[in-house]
Amino acid sequence: MSGEKPVINDYLDRLVDLATSISLERTPSTVVREGKRTLIDTAGTILNGMANVQVQALAKKMAEASISPYSTILGSNLMADAMWAAFSHGTAGVWHEFETGNRFIEGSPALYSISAGLPVAERERISGKRLLETLIAGYEVGARVGLATTLRPGIDPHGSWPIVAGAVTAGLLSGTDLRKTINLVTSLNLASSSHAAPEGATIRNVYAGFGSAMGVLAADLAKDGFSAERNGVTTIFGTIAGVFFDFEKALEEIGDRWEIERSFYKPYACSRHIHPALDGLIAILRNRELHPNDIERIEVFTYGMASSLNRILPQNPLSARFSIPYTLAAYLVAKDVGVSAHQEEALHNPEIQELSTKIIVQEDQEINGRTPHERPARVRFYLKGGELLEQSVELPRGEFDHQPLSDEELNAKFLKLASETVRRQQAEALLDRLWHIELASDIREVMTSGRL
């Protein structure tokens, strides 16, 4: 069993070369702009998550546990070790299921890069420009590992391959051997069960916090002289957490195509797989005013992953954010797609509960064949008078290539989310600083605007 594994090829060297070559001067300006947009969107979701009392309690524990509290926990008045600030950020960032993602990889490398990157940059007193470069680098490498990975059934990507994104950003910021840092972080992947989210098990939010913290830890371990196997990425994501690692996919159009430019931004605070059906329903309601009483039943045809999100009576907000029947019913009753649509009060609304039992979700084989380039759903309303209304959606709103969210829409989302935690004026100031992050000579200047 000992001895070297054959080196498959130089894919990891090429990913590392890409990561180390990124600079605002040389990297396309559209990529840099997308870097800022992911940062703004993610900062907004983190600040918003911090409004939750459990996240606040966790952040307090993290600050108490800290030894070298040089890093801000966004949306609080707390300082913590970089690792534990990252933990708080990651957990807060997914709390309302509102974070940016990428439909080709089923995960959110931005969240991990940013959750880990902000605290390390603050600890190391890094400039805003350099932070932005390392966030883009973390996204690219993490996303390409994600592209190449086919996870085992039953594993939630949170806490899994996106940890590479956080490690790359943290590694670049702390000046560690990047190849070693990547190989080192892989074994700190979580055995994250994918049943948690639909079941409403809030530990699922911790997967993202834990995974972000492991990115920081891996970079620190690399700095402290710890070593790792030569091909940790393929060992973990090809055999242990994944069933297959397609290293050619990791290099597909590398340097020409930027994964960060294929990001989506969520307009609705629920699982991305619900968005196509929700867009279909919203389109129907745009042309026709309907009351819940008018509806006999609704049928949703969609792809396999989305169709499994079919719980009728979710027991808590997290579970509701993974339920198509609940989310559609809540929209019909309250016209709400924001964070409040899935909060505890709404869950107990009898009108929503009753309506959700009339919504049937089915997998459609023809639709399955069109993913991931499309994420289709077909929504069919059967009205009590016998009338039938139907709407098909190929892709949900907010994709890079379909109804992208404009800068103004992202700004509005940020301000709404951030204002749950900080004063509106402060949120506006922070937003302005994030749009001009490259001007900050020390990231601490920016982070002070993110404190309570």
Add this chain to the structure above:
Amino acid sequence: MPGYDLIIRSPLKGPLVHDGQHGKKSATRVLAEYATSIEWNNLPPEVMEHSRRILLDTIGVTLGGSAESEATALAHRLGRPDGKPSTLIGHRLRASPLNAALTNGTAACWMDFDSGHRPPPGKPLLPAAHPPIHLIPAALAMAEAKASSGKELLAALVVGYDAGARIGMASRVRAEIHCHGTHHNVAAGVAAAHIMKYSTEQMESTIGLAAHLALMPSFENAYQGGTVRNTYAGVGAAAGILAAELALIGFIPEKDALGSVYGEVISPWFDPDRLVDDLGKRFEITQGFIKLYPMCRFGHPAIEATQKLIQQYPLSPDEIERVEVHTFDWAATLNERNPKTDLAAKFSVPWAVACILVRRSAGPDEFRTQALEDKEVRAVAGRVAVREDPRYSAMTPFKRPARVSVHTKNGKVFQAEVERSSGGPDAPIPREKVIEKFRLLADPVLGLKQSTAVVEKVMHLEEEPDIRELTRLIVPTHI
């Protein structure tokens, strides 16, 4: 999320996966009831003795590992001289329970000298695992923060040990996954929760939450000598503390977290009946083994066979032409003749056998980085072949034999065989031997006087009202 649809239609959710029920209650609930109800005074004397020995042994191996440069760097990163409740063992540094568990768990693993748990012989064959290096760093750090008594700490070790070891027996972690940082995160969580005096409901949550924070680390790091492997147990110990804290805040695990994590994600099956079989009657801490050599347990029979051979035939290294080791299948994989790091040496039977033949010892000094420069040992290790003897493999796990054959330059062959190595429940060692090992590791760090005081304190820990009277002794007080 990928996987959701697959899960629903997956054959994995078929008959192999249990619904987590044990009779009318979930097995997790039964375990939680046990873990919250156990008190020191009701434990059988042999359980008490095992818990004291394992605590002493784990403190010893942590002291031994704490001096390594990487472990020291980590301690300085995660600790500071004062102001925090928990001790970084072997350092004049203190930290939060979370940081202390991470640091001490990593140091505890470093020498590969820590004690383990061997599931009883039976089908399917289950590998040994290492509860104490997860459990003790978490429990000790939390006990200091809560100023617990000696009895409270020792009882927490007993119940935590049961939780982790029993999950190990109720599942089968896939072979390519290193078991550190996996199910013993639950051992650490249960011990911490016991010290925090949790209710049954809180204990139940802690079990589930700790399961969800299981790592899936690679075994490959051990073979290649990647020292990140030493952090698996540290991260696992910290995950146990986190799980206990998260339970208190109100975080929720899946209803059948153990079934999902240990019956699907990291192991193909999970049997809840095994989890609770004879719970409270059979204490798994008594099934532990204490290592006498700081290397992978599978290599120990080969070491003892070589010792036996040398005692009978005191050959000098110059006389040796080549060496053949025949042993059981798992041990036969430890065949690296040219280990490049100290960690790789701990997974090399040729290295261990050569150390006995050349240096007449396979102790801590033989597995440190400096020892790798010993040319004489290297020369002999390069001539040791390790092979599986299928007859020996068939005898596992009841016996774990090894046969060593030394071929001399003048054409003679000397042979010795052992059926099993010592230190386990089937070949127990006396208390003195455990203390002797502790002294070997602790004396250089703590000095003779303080090291003696630690032994005294641990062996009468149930009389100690404040655990900090022990922990103040496990850092060097001399400069």
